[in-house]
Amino acid sequence: xxxxxxxxxxxxxxxxxxxxxxxxxxxxxxxxxxxxxxxxxxxxxxxxxxxxxxxxxxxxxxxxxxxxxxxxxxxxxxxxxxxxxxxxxxxxxxxxxxxxxxxxxxxxxxxxxxxxxxxxxxxxxxxxxxxxxxxxxxxxxxxxxxxxxxxxxxxxxxxxxxxxxxxxxxxxxxxxxxxxxxxxxxxxxxxxxxxxxxxxxxxxxxxxxxxxxxxxxxxxxxxxxxxxxxxxxxxxxxxxxxxxxxxxxxxxxxxxxxxxxxxxxxxxxxxxxxxxxxxxxxxxxxxxxxxxxxxxxxxxxxxxxxxxxxxxxxxxxxxxxxxxxxxxxxx
Amino acid sequence: xxxxxxxxxxxxxxxxxxxxxxxxxxxxxxxxxxxxxxxxxxxxxxxxxxxxxxxxxxxxxxxxxxxxxxxxxxxxxxxxxxxxxxxxxxxxxxxxxxxxxxxxxxxxxxxxxxxxxxxxxxxxxxxxxxxxxxxxxxxxxxxxxxxxxxxxxxxxxxxxxxxxxxxxxxxxxxxxxxxxxxxxxxxxxxxxxxxxxxxxxxxxxxxxxxxxxxxxxxxxxxxxxxxxxxxxxxxxxxxxxxxxxxxxxxxxxxxxxxxxxxxxxxxxxxxxxxxxxxxxxxxxxxxxxxxxxxxxxxxxxxxxxxxxxxxxxxxxxxxxxxxxxxxxxxx
Numbered sequence: 001x002x003x004x005x006x007x008x009x010x011x012x013x014x015x016x017x018x019x020x021x022x023x024x025x026x027x028x029x030x031x032x033x034x035x036x037x038x039x040x041x042x043x044x045x046x047x048x049x050x051x052x053x054x055x056x057x058x059x060x061x062x063x064x065x066x067x068x069x070x071x072x073x074x075x076x077x078x079x080x081x082x083x084x085x086x087x088x089x090x091x092x093x094x095x096x097x098x099x100x101x102x103x104x105x106x107x108x109x110x111x112x113x114x115x116x117x118x119x120x121x122x123x124x125x126x127x128x129x130x131x132x133x134x135x136x137x138x139x140x141x142x143x144x145x146x147x148x149x150x151x152x153x154x155x156x157x158x159x160x161x162x163x164x165x166x167x168x169x170x171x172x173x174x175x176x177x178x179x180x181x182x183x184x185x186x187x188x189x190x191x192x193x194x195x196x197x198x199x200x201x202x203x204x205x206x207x208x209x210x211x212x213x214x215x216x217x218x219x220x221x222x223x224x225x226x227x228x229x230x231x232x233x234x235x236x237x238x239x240x241x242x243x244x245x246x247x248x249x250x251x252x253x254x255x256x257x258x259x260x261x262x263x264x265x266x267x268x269x270x271x272x273x274x275x276x277x278x279x280x281x282x283x284x285x286x287x288x289x290x291x292x293x294x295x296x297x298x299x300x301x302x303x304x305x306x307x308x309x310x311x312x313x314x315x316x317x318x319x320x321x322x323x324x325x326x327x328x329x330x331x
Numbered sequence: 332x333x334x335x336x337x338x339x340x341x342x343x344x345x346x347x348x349x350x351x352x353x354x355x356x357x358x359x360x361x362x363x364x365x366x367x368x369x370x371x372x373x374x375x376x377x378x379x380x381x382x383x384x385x386x387x388x389x390x391x392x393x394x395x396x397x398x399x400x401x402x403x404x405x406x407x408x409x410x411x412x413x414x415x416x417x418x419x420x421x422x423x424x425x426x427x428x429x430x431x432x433x434x435x436x437x438x439x440x441x442x443x444x445x446x447x448x449x450x451x452x453x454x455x456x457x458x459x460x461x462x463x464x465x466x467x468x469x470x471x472x473x474x475x476x477x478x479x480x481x482x483x484x485x486x487x488x489x490x491x492x493x494x495x496x497x498x499x500x501x502x503x504x505x506x507x508x509x510x511x512x513x514x515x516x517x518x519x520x521x522x523x524x525x526x527x528x529x530x531x532x533x534x535x536x537x538x539x540x541x542x543x544x545x546x547x548x549x550x551x552x553x554x555x556x557x558x559x560x561x562x563x564x565x566x567x568x569x570x571x572x573x574x575x576x577x578x579x580x581x582x583x584x585x586x587x588x589x590x591x592x593x594x595x596x597x598x599x600x601x602x603x604x605x606x607x608x609x610x611x612x613x614x615x616x617x618x619x620x621x622x623x624x625x626x627x628x629x630x631x632x633x634x635x636x637x638x639x640x641x642x643x644x645x646x647x648x649x650x651x652x653x654x655x656x657x658x659x660x661x662x
Contacts, residue, residue, distance in 0.1 A: 140514075147478050152514030183471075183483030184527050187561060191554050192523040196515050219561070223522050223554030226596065229589025229616060230518060230550070233627050236618045243621075258560025261599060265557065265592050285560060287567045290574075296564050 002300060003322040003329075006173065006218055006254045006278025007062035009092055010050045012042050019070060019084055027080040035087060040098065047095055051102060053282055057298050061331050063322070064092055065106035065137050069186055071177040073111045073142035082110035082119055089123070093131040104329060105133035106173065109161075111142040113150070117160045124161070128168045134328040136165075138172040138215075140197045145179035145189055153197045153215075154204025162210050171214035171252070171325045187284060194222030199231070202247045214325050218278060220257035224248065225269040245269070252325050254278030255303065255317070258285040258296040264306055272313035276321045277303065333631060334653040334660075337504065337549055337585045337609025338393035340423055341381045343373050350401065350415055358411040366418060371429065378426055382433060384613055388629050392662050394653070395423055396437035396468050400517055402508040404442045404473035413441035413450055420454070424462040435662060436464035437504065440492075442473040444481070448488075452495045459499045465659040467496075469503040469546075471528045476512035476520055484528045484546075485535025493541050502545035502583070502656045518615060525553030530562070533578040545656050549609060551588035555579065556600040576600070583656050585609030586634065586648070589616040589627040595637055603644035607652045608634065 009015075018036050025033070054062060066088040075081055085108045092105045107127035109120040127133040138161070141149050151157045153174070165172055174197045179189035194217050201207070201215060217224075224231065228245065235244040248269065254276045257263055267275055277299070279285065285297030294301065303309070303317055323329055340346075349367050356364070385393060397419035406412055416439045423436045438458035440451040458464040469492070472480050482488045484505070496503055505528045510520035525548050532538070532546060548555075555562065559576065566575040579600065585607045588594055598606055608630070610616065616628030625632065634640070634648055654660055 149512070149514060155514075181480070183480060183486075183531055185530065187565070188526060188530055191558055191561070192526060195519060195523060195554065199516065199519055200514055220557070223526065223557060226551065226554060226557035226590075226593045227522055227588065229593065229627055230522070232620075233589060233616050233618050234518070236621070236627075257558065258564060259557075261596050262557050262560065265596055268592060285564050287564050289563075290567070296560055296567075 004059045004062045005276040005322045008067040022080045027077040066108035074144040078112040085110040107133045107136040113143040121164045134326045135170045137175045145181035152200030154200040173216045198224045216252040218254045220266045221253045225266045335390045335393045336607040336653045339398040353411045358408040397439035405475040409443040416441040438464045438467040444474040448491045465657045466501045468506045476510035483531030485531040504547045529555045547583040549585045551597045552584045556597045
């Protein structure tokens with residue numbers, strides 16, 4: 001079975017019309033919080049497009065979360081972020097009901113700069129226990145590049161969420177949202193925030209305090225697998241410290257990187273038992289690579305073509321690593 | 332000849348005593364701006380340590396700039412930053428005079444958040460025309476992680492400096508300083524700022540407006556060579572756009588990355604004609620790699636061992652690329 005552990009919502013336009021209304025309303029007039037009626041037929045039409053893509057590239061199951069670029073965590077008032085988050089999670093829950101054999105839900109959380117994590121913990125619990133979701137996204141920077149950012153993911157600020165993740169036995173996928181900085185695109189902000197997340201987590205007590213916590217760093221782990229030498233160097237200076245090449249294996253990673261050479265580097269650095277197959281298809285990489293004729297995010301043949309991976313390694317990447325991390329996977 | 336194009340000042344303690352005095356003074360009492368007397372003998376003693384390291388690893392020449400971690404660009408008032416910058420540039424100029432066969436100067440600039448670039452342009456001109464320096468450091472984030480950052484390096488805000496770089500025919504090495512963010516170490520800030528710099532420059536008109544401008548992205552180019560797929564994907568969507576794999580070759584890079592696998596990826600992605608040998612030795616990588624028994628920043632044997640590089644490629648990396656970028660190199 002091929003499990004694509006990193007995919008995002010493909011939704012009918014009505015969903016984004018509602019987002020635009022929420023944004024325009026600033027959350028004040030009650031009537032703008034009335035959700036649009038979106039029929040199962042309409043959802044099914046869009047799902048069929050997604051299922052056709054999955055069939056074409058040989059994916060059996062996708063783990064689908066709300067689209068991070070649209071999470072708008074930095075918007076005020078917080079209630080529009082919360083309503084939008086719950087709405088998109090609910091849309092995904094309906095997709096899961098329509099195609100439980102192919103779609104599995106991963107929640108967005110209603111993160112807001114400066115807020116505590118109560119609303120996030122509640123929404124995580126609702127999505128897992130009521131909607132059957134198997135994990136959540138976690139944005140290390142809900143200010144969306146505007147700052148001041150919350151403490152790094154290694155800080156106790158995040159512990160209420162980690163406690164709930166452990167209690168529910170579900171992982172978090174680190175994924176920033178949009179970016180409001182004129183000098184940093186949202187797509188580069190993903191990468192930089194992932195690098196910050198890796199270092200913050202691995203320099204902290206988080207995995208001592210939560211030994212069963214599971215965190216996935218997508219997009220091949222930001223810059224870290226490529227910049228290992230720098231971080232190995234600092235650890236070697238302290239003979240008591242765990243070598244950094246050991247520490248990086250406390251986290252999980254995914255293959256949404258769109259380059260064979262880079263994926264080989266990732267797999268060498270963190271090990272094939274720590275990398276989940278993920279494509280975000282349709283998404284950033286859904287464009288034809290002129291060198292291969294395949295879409296950049298058509299990663300199954302890329303991974304299959306890595307000669308030094310054993311059949312067991314490939315089965316781990318395509319399926320079993322996802323099962324080890326997403327314990328509640330119903331498929 | 333082996334030219335290490337990325338090295339930083341190794342200075343006697345008296346230099347940092349002066350920095351501490353400047354910091355403590357807040358720039359107010361004039362007497363604290365009186366520079367310490369540092370004898371040639373004392374400078375020579377420390378230089379001998381550095382020259383011994385160079386001999387041990389087979390480096391003939393180092394391009395030495397002030398140590399970025401100590402540049403303290405975000406400190407106020409600006410005049411202490413300016414005095415410190417000029418002082419450290421002057422120390423390097425004295426090292427060059429003591430060992431012109433082995434040490435070449437690269438300037439730091441007195442960057443300050445919110446200030447225009449007048450002081451930087453003046454100091455660049457002084458260092459090149461009076462001290463014989465061959466290039467400068469350029470910090471994309473003089474706020475040192477505190478924000479609000481100046482515009483990205485692709486913005487016209489930086490044009491007065493680019494004009495002077497072109498006029499003097501010297502390159503800039505992109506290098507951030509320290510980092511005041513509790514969630515991002517200075518060493519990771521280097522990497523993230525380099526990624527931001529690459530994208531900002533390559534999405535801008537800078538190389539159309541300054542076709543002879545030369546910019547070096549150190550540490551293997553931040554995350555970008557590893558994350559090429561993501562940025563290639565966005566460019567392929569626009570059939571008129573220059574492919575990103577072509578654009579990355581508008582910049583130069585260096586080998587301060589401390590991992591053979593990563594250096595091979597860098598060399599494949601940007602080409603051996605775009606990578607300068609650099610080690611920052613002594614610096615971050617000056618610690619023994621338990622797998623090889625060599626210091627992580629002893630990169631000459633690492634590059635020599637890359638089998639698919641031709642002798643010409645290796646000569647470019649070790650010497651000729653530096654000469655193509657640093658036109659004023661006197662050695």
